[in-house]
Amino acid sequence: MNELIVHDTDNTPIYRILLEESFEGLVPLLHSLDVSNRKLCVVSDSVVGELYGKTICEMLKEAGFFSVLFTFPAGEASKNLSTVEGLYDFLIANSFDRNDVLLALGGGVTGDLTGFAAATYLRGIRFVGIPTSLLSMVDSSIGGKTGVDFKAYKNMVGAFYQPSAVYINVNALKTLSEREFLAGMGEVVKHGFIRDFGYYTFLKEQRERILGKDTETLRSMVYRSLCIKKAVVERDPKERGERALLNFGHTIGHAVEKLSNFSMLHGECVSVGMIAAAELSVLRGTLSKEDASRIREMLSSYGMRTKVPALGREDLLSVCHRDKKSDGSKIKFILLDSIGNAFIDSEVSDEEIWTAFQAII
Numbered sequence: 001m002n003e004l005i006v007h008d009t010d011n012t013p014i015y016r017i018l019l020e021e022s023f024e025g026l027v028p029l030l031h032s033l034d035v036s037n038r039k040l041c042v043v044s045d046s047v048v049g050e051l052y053g054k055t056i057c058e059m060l061k062e063a064g065f066f067s068v069l070f071t072f073p074a075g076e077a078s079k080n081l082s083t084v085e086g087l088y089d090f091l092i093a094n095s096f097d098r099n100d101v102l103l104a105l106g107g108g109v110t111g112d113l114t115g116f117a118a119a120t121y122l123r124g125i126r127f128v129g130i131p132t133s134l135l136s137m138v139d140s141s142i143g144g145k146t147g148v149d150f151k152a153y154k155n156m157v158g159a160f161y162q163p164s165a166v167y168i169n170v171n172a173l174k175t176l177s178e179r180e181f182l183a184g185m186g187e188v189v190k191h192g193f194i195r196d197f198g199y200y201t202f203l204k205e206q207r208e209r210i211l212g213k214d215t216e217t218l219r220s221m222v223y224r225s226l227c228i229k230k231a232v233v234e235r236d237p238k239e240r241g242e243r244a245l246l247n248f249g250h251t252i253g254h255a256v257e258k259l260s261n262f263s264m265l266h267g268e269c270v271s272v273g274m275i276a277a278a279e280l281s282v283l284r285g286t287l288s289k290e291d292a293s294r295i296r297e298m299l300s301s302y303g304m305r306t307k308v309p310a311l312g313r314e315d316l317l318s319v320c321h322r323d324k325k326s327d328g329s330k331i332k333f334i335l336l337d338s339i340g341n342a343f344i345d346s347e348v349s350d351e352e353i354w355t356a357f358q359a360i361i
């Protein structure tokens with residue numbers, strides 16, 4: 001459980017994902033990418049940059065690399081084109097060329113933003129993901145989705161662009177706040193709900209060890225989540241079909257996220273979004289009430305968000321219809337026919353969406 005290799009649709013290896021227990025293996029990984037004579041820019045937010053950025057830059061310097069650190073204010077509010085522009089200016093000022101490399105050190109905001117900058121700076125330079133949050137480890141670090149928010153629309157501007165490698169220090173999870181860790185668990189349990197009943201069972205049985213942040217249990221959890229997402233994105237790298245299943249809980253979740261002015265974390269919104277999606281599945285006659293209750297119970301047992309403040313009907317429906325995953329006038333929802341089996345449904349009515357939303361207020 002130390003390494004995964006992500007392949008293209010023709011089974012060609014694209015990049016490695018390493019799971020370690022410290023940052024010490026980062027230098028050998030970079031040597032394997034033949035970047036010894038290239039400039040490295042560590043991109044991080046103000047919190048993670050202070051926690052790990054300076055130490056990693058010093059480690060790279062001792063290994064003979066030239067590295068610089070670019071930081072931006074932590075938080076979703078920085079995930080925009082203005083921050084990307086600041087990074088472009090920094091790279092130009094430090095004479096970065098097409099052969100140099102960006103290192104995305106941090107959570108989902110950092111990974112998405114850095115990946116987008118890498119995809120567009122000089123029409124594309126290499127980047128390495130170093131996710132430090134649970135959400136970024138199991139979700140945004142794999143699959144090549146990069147991007148930023150635009151005028152309050154989440155991930156509206158972006159590109160599919162694959163990293164050169166991903167390096168995960170599982171023990172970085174032990175520095176997360178409880179809220180950040182549980183937000184990541186929203187994406188973790190999603191993988192069990194949509195693809196793997198056995199994984200759902202594992203998460204139920206190992207709850208105490210996971211919440212206690214036992215290193216080996218965390219490694220196993222991250223590895224199994226990555227395996228599930230890897231299998232999906234390898235078959236559908238640009239979300240033409242099956243990959244949409246990974247959006248379970250995201251349509252209503254993204255609406256809640258936007259209408260709360262991003263005061264709720266992404267994983268918290270996905271958590272309540274999954275409860276609403278399970279309720280929608282019951283309304284559509286595909287999921288039993290018992291399974292919908294099990295989904296809510298699983299989220300509740302981990303201490304994850306299960307309720308949100310009331311929102312206006314027209315506001316909610318308007319944002320859902322403008323979701324980037326919509327197909328014309330139809331909203332593409334991911335529903336369940338059982339725990340571990342998800343499918344796409346584009347026939348959900350506005351009335352059903354509103355009724356399902358009542359389950360989370």
